[in-house]
Amino acid sequence: MARVLLLEPDFQLGSMYQQALKTGGHEVLWQRTAQDALHDVDKSGIDIVITELQLALHNGIEFLYEFRSYHEWKHIPILVLSHVSPEQTAIGRSLWEHIKITAYHYKPRTKLADLIESVDKVLALNPA
């Protein structure tokens, strides 16, 4: 069982992703803003971060940069689950590698089962 930080602004989607991941056997901390997410990571040990890029108040990319600026969190895998398709972001592969995004999922094409499978794969490759 892993502790997952889910950064998802939408109330309905966040609830569904949280429930699905719990069914997959994980503990899920769900936050809707970048500030609250960073607070959670600081307070609790997190094994993996799942984040939307389209956030209210903050840019999801800014959150990722800030997250990766903390040395003690550099090893935590990040999985992007976003309304924005990877082709539509202005970020090149080198920058993705710099931020160390482990996986990128486009929400319309990612079922709940796909998300659970991806989380399990990422955690298996990045044991805590």
Added chain:
Amino acid sequence: MAHLQNEQKSDAITPENRLLLALAENLKLPLLQIARRAELGQIKPRQAGQAIKDIELTADAALQLLDSYLLSLNLANEIPAALEPVSVPAVLAETAQKLEGLAKRYNCSLELQVKGRYEPVIAHAGGLKSALTSLGMVFIEAQSVLPHKKPATIQLAAHHSRGRIVAGLFADVEGLSADMYRRARTLYGKSRQPLTQMSAGAGAGVFIADSLLSKMATNLRVAHHHKLSGLAATFAPTSQLELI
């Protein structure tokens, strides 16, 4: 600094299709919610009953947004628009009723704040109700995202100001300013998040509401009701017909 590529090429976007682009971007969310809810209902069969109710609510909200958009197009072609004396308190009350289910789903509460007497205003009754409903959907979604110390409340309110009637939606929204809204009006259809301070999404309901209200010779603007900020339209009262 890396950033989201959230602007379409400007020469591909005409004023006519900006609203359509915003609507299309916005509709991804309810369709996604429906798809995932259906999937979750299969993963957790005990929740199937609630899943069906959620799907119905979400589908109704999406259809309402579509209808509001289509009405804004129809009103543009209707010259002159079928305007009539309309009771603002009555429309606000109907809007509150229509939004109740969605507000509850998003853990927000709605308050109707209409004190005193209000003369009728000349407006398109259906258009005004659609505008306020579309606006309400954005407020509900936004309030559920923004951090609050207590459960979010959205007020559907009217008040008098300088002999006119101001009616709209108000909530505890930091950062909602005239500048922010002016910027958002230039960005919708080109940016994925024109209302960043308020919403993580396209906020199409705001711009559809604005389009509807423009057919009634008014527009949405940032306004205040007691200590809350919001978006409202201003109407001149008419003495054409006194409603008792």
